[in-house]
Amino acid sequence: MLTLPRLQLHRPGSVREAVELLASKPNARVLAGGTDIVPNLKHGIYETEHLIALRGLSSELRYVRRDGGRDGDSIRLGALCTIDQLSKDPDVLQSLPALADACRQIAGPQLRKMGTLGGNLCLDTRCVYINQSYFWRSALGFCLKKDGTACHVVAQGLRCVAAASNDTAPVLLALGASVRIVGPRGERVVPLADFYLHDGIHNTVLEPDELLVEAAVPLPAARLKQAFFKLRTRAAIDYSAINLAVALAVSPAGLVTALRLCVSALAARPALINRLQDLVGQPADLHLAEELGRRAQKQCKPLTNIGVDPAYRREILPVLVRRTVLRAIAS
Ligand SMILES: Cc1cc2nc3c(=O)[nH]c(=O)nc-3n(C[C@H](O)[C@H](O)[C@H](O)COP(=O)(O)OP(=O)(O)OC[C@H]3O[C@@H](n4cnc5c(N)ncnc54)[C@H](O)[C@@H]3O)c2cc1C
Ligand code: SF4
Structure with a gap:
């Protein structure tokens, strides 16, 4: 089973509060519906300890x-x-x-x-070599997008093309x-x-x-x-x-x-x-x-x-x- 890393969840009540939180927590990430970021967090694609949940901003942004x-x-x-x-x-x-x-x-x-x-x-970009578990990616030696130094799509590529x-x-x-x-x-x-x-x-x-x-x-x-x-x-x-x-x-x-x-x-x-x-x-x-x-x-x-x-x-x-x-x- 894939589990989430340890995270602190913040629930701002306004856009202003959300922006203040984002500015004060290094590496914080935004959580809206969570349908993309949650699987990516489970796959170890991001280094973050803070999630800023936007649900409380619905009356302002929906x-x-x-x-x-x-x-x-x-x-x-x-x-x-x-x-x-x-x-x-x-x-x-x-x-x-x-x-x-x-x-x-x-x-x-x-x-x-x-x-x-x-x-x-x-939405984050997608690639067959990144949208995989940490274990799967480690077996391949990771890639430029996270934890590695090479791209498996473009040999010698210096930029991720997900x-x-x-x-x-x-x-x-x-x-x-x-x-x-x-x-x-x-x-x-x-x-x-x-x-x-x-x-x-x-x-x-x-x-x-x-x-x-x-x-x-x-x-x-x-x-x-x-x-x-x-x-x-x-x-x-x-x-x-x-x-x-x-x-x-x-x-x-x-x-x-x-x-x-x-x-x-x-x-x-x-x-x-x-x-x-x-x-x-x-x-x-x-x-x-x-x-x-x-x-x-x-x-x-x-x-x-x-x-x-x-x-x-x-x-x-x-x-x-x-x-x-x-x-x-x-x-
Ligand atoms: C099985 C499956 C199938 C899918 N199929 C499709 C598909 O066919 N087409 C498609 O387009 N998508 C697809 N998705 C992806 C996803 O469900 C949608 O793109 C959805 O609209 C993402 O919105 P969310 O609110 O859940 O994003 P989240 O997961 O909450 O966030 C996605 C990213 O955007 C950032 N973010 C969110 N809101 C903001 C904001 N207001 N300001 C700044 N950054 C923000 C987050 O930090 C995160 O990096 C699929 C997902 C799954 C799990
Ligand atoms: S660096 Fe290459 S292999 Fe890795 S996600 Fe980007 S395109 Fe895919």
Whole structure:
């Protein structure tokens, strides 16, 4: 049986208290729904003696709110919204259907009721060589991410390439979301496009004493044609082998006026596909869907970081992009 290390649990009653605790306890970690951090603690992936539980912040951080801000209308999602809640919320279903779809496909029913949006956006990266017991990892000599000096995915690799496996991230990236972060130095808003880093050991710009409190999606997103797709081995309780999301603005004449495509579960950072500007003004049709598939395949490089054959993932990617783009266009 895997057991938890000795930990002190702190239960702040407000964001301010939580941030103060994070700043005063070195190596403290945040516990939201606990569906990811608890197994990782049992596997000895973190060195920490203090957990800061967010449950007491629910009245502050569990909301879906529409509002008109300086930069126009947006839909604001508190970090403690559960995945289950977002999959059923009427505003999310109406304005951000691709997000509701992604949430419906995360883990299983119990995990969706416990798991939160904040925990999903801050989810640790995954790799077949790290999401294992301490004993299993010790037999292999550990790896760069924890306790070792080598990467087993990229020989001589100097950087961890474990996969970002959170299903809300590609959708919120495609929809142009930003996140609000609170820490002892104040508050900052970071476009999600700048939130993730190419480093599987710590793949976000969050400092250890900061809390992600909200994601905001600009509401023109509600008028976008949007779709999410998740490739997984089993249709239940499986992490993505590839996940992707597309958002398109299409004129009444059927021409693309804006588009974003995000592909993830391949590397540490969800990949917003670059250099799509020349496709603006093109008809939203099969040709566009196929071209997006080709560009995604060119820019993405599946690795042996998860237990699904990278050659298969590379071949299937343009097919999945084409189908998802056509689904978005038809929506
Ligand atoms: C069997 C199984 C299957 C799963 N399948 C999927 C899947 O298909 N897709 C998927 O996306 N996920 C999956 N998950 C992972 C997980 O259940 C979800 O990602 C969930 O949304 C995580 O949220 P949480 O609140 O439980 O996070 P926690 O476990 O509480 O936290 C996750 C990480 O985020 C940090 N954190 C949490 N909240 C904040 C915050 N507000 N600010 C700063 N840091 C924070 C924690 O410190 C921790 O490092 C699965 C998990 C299991 C056990
Ligand atoms: S990608 Fe390499 S360093 Fe990162 S968890 Fe996997 S084996 Fe370890």
